[in-house]
Amino acid sequence: KNRGCLLINCPDKPGIVATVSRFLFQYNANIIESSQYSTDPEGGDFFIRIEFECPDLQSKKEEIKLSFEAVAENFNMDWKITFASEMKKTAIFVSKELHCLRELLWEWQNGDLMTELAVVISNHEDSREIVEGLGIPFHYIPASKENRNEVEAKQLQLLQEYEIDLIVLARYMQILTPKFVEANPKRIINIHHSFLPAFVGARPYDRAYQRGVKLIGATSHYVTNDLDEGPIIEQDIMRVDHRDDIAALKKIGRSIERSVLARAVKWHLEDRIIVDGNKTIVF
Amino acid sequence: KNRGCLLINCPDKPGIVATVSRFLFQYNANIIESSQYSTDPEGGDFFIRIEFECPDLQSKKEEIKLSFEAVAENFNMDWKITFASEMKKTAIFVSKELHCLRELLWEWQNGDLMTELAVVISNHEDSREIVEGLGIPFHYIPASKENRNEVEAKQLQLLQEYEIDLIVLARYMQILTPKFVEANPKRIINIHHSFLPAFVGARPYDRAYQRGVKLIGATSHYVTNDLDEGPIIEQDIMRVDHRDDIAALKKIGRSIERSVLARAVKWHLEDRIIVDGNKTIVF
Amino acid sequence: KNRGCLLINCPDKPGIVATVSRFLFQYNANIIESSQYSTDPEGGDFFIRIEFECPDLQSKKEEIKLSFEAVAENFNMDWKITFASEMKKTAIFVSKELHCLRELLWEWQNGDLMTELAVVISNHEDSREIVEGLGIPFHYIPASKENRNEVEAKQLQLLQEYEIDLIVLARYMQILTPKFVEANPKRIINIHHSFLPAFVGARPYDRAYQRGVKLIGATSHYVTNDLDEGPIIEQDIMRVDHRDDIAALKKIGRSIERSVLARAVKWHLEDRIIVDGNKTIVF
Amino acid sequence: KNRGCLLINCPDKPGIVATVSRFLFQYNANIIESSQYSTDPEGGDFFIRIEFECPDLQSKKEEIKLSFEAVAENFNMDWKITFASEMKKTAIFVSKELHCLRELLWEWQNGDLMTELAVVISNHEDSREIVEGLGIPFHYIPASKENRNEVEAKQLQLLQEYEIDLIVLARYMQILTPKFVEANPKRIINIHHSFLPAFVGARPYDRAYQRGVKLIGATSHYVTNDLDEGPIIEQDIMRVDHRDDIAALKKIGRSIERSVLARAVKWHLEDRIIVDGNKTIVF
Known part of the structure; x- marks a missing residue:
């Protein structure tokens, strides 16, 4: 090519x-x-x-x-x-919610993500079967607040081993240390389940429900050491109403999250994004 | 009827x-x-x-x-x-930005707002001509932080005089006192120029620009004494990108603000909204 | 329940x-x-x-x-x-394009489709593995213009055997005979890959491209004997531009098709749809 | 500049x-x-x-x-x-429905349409007051099938007199003759009240209602001698449901029509559109 x-x-x-x-x-x-x-x-x-x-x-x-x-x-x-001949290598980090992972795998199978999916790393076993079924290496690294440094040491070693260019946090529910983030500048993409800057932090759907919003959303951004404050790549929303309880918000949200993350990852892989301070230019 | x-x-x-x-x-x-x-x-x-x-x-x-x-x-x-035979009476409060006022007047002329537009009150003269041209009484009450109590006394008297049921803040750029708000529970509708709870308070478009969001929005809500925290009636958003400077965001925002406010006012006039704590049920 | x-x-x-x-x-x-x-x-x-x-x-x-x-x-x-205790039984018909089938299977696995997925019938083998992997019976019935009656006889027998209440055509690329359609009134749901009534019939994305539309869409409807003229259940669109060639339109379209079909099927299963002549009322 | x-x-x-x-x-x-x-x-x-x-x-x-x-x-x-220093001169043609005209005048007053609004021509007197109130020349030319040639002769003369670069049909309900269209290639913009190619021709909202669509739309396009078949510049849609009768569709439609037409006109004035056969490239 x-x-x-x-x-x-x-x-x-x-x-x-x-x-x-x-x-x-x-x-x-x-x-x-x-x-x-x-x-x-x-x-x-x-x-x-x-x-x-x-x-x-x-x-x-x-x-x-x-x-x-x-x-x-x-x-x-x-x-x-x-x-184009030098394909980027991607690692996906995931926990128990698999909808974003599934979407990325699907797009990848369709030939719509131009990357080598080199490895999936998870703190749970839930996704092993689906990942290995596609011939992608899967690594289970149980994680908690206590063993964070140890976990990240293993992760960093795997990233090096697989020569990873891009890390996608596809609903990975562990906080990364500043050390990890600094080692991977402008190449960790996260999906946050709210339209940032609304509902920074934990449990955004619960808080959206409490506030009585009429729209919920999701935001894909590069990870920096300010929680949910990194450069925004893509956002989208869907309409909700008073009938939607928290479970309904989460369900609707899942479909926003997966499309928003997939677009952000694709744009990164196609070199369409330039980070300008705390903003992105998406060409 | x-x-x-x-x-x-x-x-x-x-x-x-x-x-x-x-x-x-x-x-x-x-x-x-x-x-x-x-x-x-x-x-x-x-x-x-x-x-x-x-x-x-x-x-x-x-x-x-x-x-x-x-x-x-x-x-x-x-x-x-x-x-239906007892039409509600509405007062519109407005400052210098007239797009929301214009939209409401237009809908009203088309017969799409079932209300008697009883009076428009403004702290500027800008809208006098357009309002009086439609045969609606216009009252100019200059306002500032210093004379707030005096101004509100005049306003409350006008509301009484015109037997007002609903007050619409169509980009009225003055803060209302707790006394005024408490005298008009669940009947003051405001338009805030962000998708709340993002960018509560002043200058939301400037802050949206600084944060680099990919969507901007507007929110219509009942006014309570917690700034921008009242029950949300309606919200909407539009897509923006890195090319849009603050002036462009304001311009795009104007078109969201006017449609969001018009929908909220219409639903209130048709008795479609029930306030439930800090949320709304819109039937 | x-x-x-x-x-x-x-x-x-x-x-x-x-x-x-x-x-x-x-x-x-x-x-x-x-x-x-x-x-x-x-x-x-x-x-x-x-x-x-x-x-x-x-x-x-x-x-x-x-x-x-x-x-x-x-x-x-x-x-x-x-x-609610008497769950409906659903059959899915599919050909070579699997995105709609995948979406339905996914929703079903998440517990979001309240149905017994009783059988998948296809004129190709492509989906066998994924279907049988979930423990759902799969029947391969090769089909062409020549053997239509024979094929439908087999299908009707399977529908009877599995006591099917709802047939979903998830991009099933064969025309059904009037006899088959009349035997299943108001219980065959199809997904058409255009915003009907634009681009009735074959190759809608090609024709959308030729016409230079700025929006493409998908429509889910009940099947009647007038091609693509049955009662519309749900439609949606996405924005495209001059850069999108036919392959891009198809790709964007796939994501519209799967969400539109999934919503229509869910509403049918929840008894939210009443057919009124050639229209639907969706409660 | x-x-x-x-x-x-x-x-x-x-x-x-x-x-x-x-x-x-x-x-x-x-x-x-x-x-x-x-x-x-x-x-x-x-x-x-x-x-x-x-x-x-x-x-x-x-x-x-x-x-x-x-x-x-x-x-x-x-x-x-x-x-930029040589501003284009625009003529607006309008009939009895004034919402598109109003939107264009509004945008123009806000400084968002970079054009000299040179003249408004109408086959009705309805818009005279609002147009002349803004200091824009208004010409009333009653029109019917019978006097089409005569009417167009007058119109062409006015276009020449005012040195018009762009003609906007803002819900002008008269058909233009091939002669008129050929005299103004790629410089007549029309708004059609459906998402073309659905509902080409007359009474699109009535037909949308009969068909039971779940989305209605509007399309802005350059006028050619094939009715509603000219190059599409912009389209948009809104969601409707079974509760919306024809009057409701028209009302919802008006808000789509005005924003779609305004965007198309603005892009033309900013030289963002290149016509490529029967398509447009909008930069």
Whole structure:
């Protein structure tokens, strides 16, 4: 596959697009899709995502990376180039609620998640059968507040072993330590079962019920060390009414959670997301 | 018009519907629409709204009210009966942003708000022309933190004078005192420009922008003395993205605010809302 | 389980609710949920669904049915009573696309479809493993235009054998003969992959793409002998744009199809649907 | 205002973006927003919209246009350049239903429609007051099947007189002749009160009611000589149910129609739409 993707973030000024598109043209690359955004044309930040197709890309990868260094330096760019041929490796963390895991597995089986599902890690045995049935390695690591460091040590070792690029918390009900989070910046995606910033923290459906809201939602975000405060990737909601008790809210919520998480993961895998401070730009 | 509406709230037990429907049948009333809800069939609270049509209702109104007393006492009912022939009187409070006012005036002109728009009160002159152009009395009462008691005294007098049943805060940017709120329980409807409980308080669009949410919303609720904590009547949201700056959020928000407020006001006027603690049942 | 559900359709006139609710009260039944609708209070049709809880319902079922006859005759009612204790039996027909089947199986595993999934019938082997893995009988009946009568004879025999109450066409890509449809009135639910009446017939996503629509949808309806013209139960849509090719439309469509079909099936199983001519009333 | 917008459509091949962005850079233009789309990277059609800011644009306009000719010829481009300083002139055609007109006037008053509202033409007097009240010329031209040619002659003359760029049919209930349509290609926007292609033609809400749909919608499209078959710009829907009679559908529909039309008009005015055969690309 001769596809590549270039993500750039730099101070805005005239000439960036001209320079970058000329650079790609020199390699005979055809731009397939390009999206850009500037916080402010005068003195703001400029973001661009360019997907391109380039004949014999495989053999030119290193050269392209190397020669782009000069361009990047000139414009003071924060940049990244990825190649469709180098598939990202994903680990899914899950606990007892399996709806998000199931959705991801389904999308993956359909060929809609372009990733290697390298490993599933859980603090329960519930998902073992379905995971191993698909030929994906499953690791059971019982977890509690007491053995957190030990658990995370095992997890980090597995992540290294499987060369993981992305960690998806598909309703994983354990808090991660700052150490774990810092070791994996901008590559842990969580699903929170409320439309953040409403109902940060535990038991959001119970609290939504108490408050009498008419909409419930779910939010997918990158994990940072501020609980439920990381950059939001995607959110969605559904309508509820007074007849819906907490069990009904949870059931409705499950269907929001699984679609919101699946979209966020897909966008990450397609390199559509740029993190800008505590926000995301989704191209 | 021979329409009436009966709203009941009482402890649930068998026989309520049988008794009430037999009562109405004695008056030859035909039940047009009926909705009910029980928090729990065993020992819960029961709520019902019955809309009925009754020949010669005009002449039987007092008798119906009187004779229902006995039924109500028997089941320990909290109840209310209203008649379509007795139109509610509404006051709208507004400041400088007129989109919610405009929407309500428009719906009212179309005959979609069954109310007498008795008066508009504002702390600015901006809306005088449009209001008076429709033949609705307009009162300008400049307001600030300093003269709050004086202002509210004038407002309360106008409400009395115009025999107001419902007060709509259509982006009225002044805080009401506890005294004012307590004098008007369950009959002040506000529009808050966020999907509550997210962004309680001031400047919600600015804060939504800072947080990087992917959805913004608006919430219509009854006003209580806890800021933005009153019973929610209706909420809605729209999708936004990183390209939307604060001005864009405000603009998108305006269109949510006006439809959410209009729905809430209409439901109140049609006696579709029962307040249950800090929640609403909307039939 | 002491729950029952009464569905009534009759000419509207005063006294129906009073009579029916008194009837239920005589059996000590408590009305849990009740919804009604009248096409016109004067000379229109009246529809009501009453869900009730009745102590020792099991032992009173026959008596209730028998004694309701007199009430029903008096008001010229078309009626039906069902009991939660008598679970409906469902057959699913499916071809090669399994997303709708998967969704139904999932909901059923979660306990969200109150039915006995008695049998899955397919003209392909693709779903055998997943179906049998859940302990549900699977029957492979290869089908084509040529052997339609023979195929349907086998299917009808299976339906009889398994005492099927509801047939769900979960993307079953064969046309049913009038004979088959007439043998199963108001109990075959189909999912059509467009927002009907747009794109009746074959290849709706291709045609949606050609037409350049900005929304695609799915429709669940009861099957009649007019292709895609039966009473609509539920519809939903999602937004698409010029970037979405036919493959993308199909993918987006799959997620609409599965949720729309699941809702329709659930409502049918909960006796929430009354067919009124070529429309449905969904309570 | 130093903003300009370049719209290009040409056969896809490598180097287009590089050439165009270099062209703009030569004029010191900064690209503010850029969107592109290719039907197929190999042998497909390429579309791009570039919004740019350029110092002293006013004085360079003619030069830019002229020198771009060479670039365009080289790539066989169909292209257009517009300048924010040259505001488009819009005519609104309306009949007796004023909700779409009102919405457009409102958006325009808020500064959200970047156009000169040059004239409103109607076959009824209903909107005269509201239009003239805003200082916009109003022309009453009574119309019927009999005098169609005469009416259109007057309309065409007014369009010429006011130098109109865009004609908006805001629920104008007269059919336009092929001659009129051909004289105004890709610049007449209509709002049809159904989600096309469902309910092409007259009385869509009546037919939606008869069919028993659960969603109703509206569609904004460019007018061609095939009734309701022109390129779709925008569509939206709302949920309805069995309780909604035709009057209710119309009322709900009005709120969809006004927002759908307003979005389509705004996108046209911002040069966000490229017509590609019978489809639109909306950037």
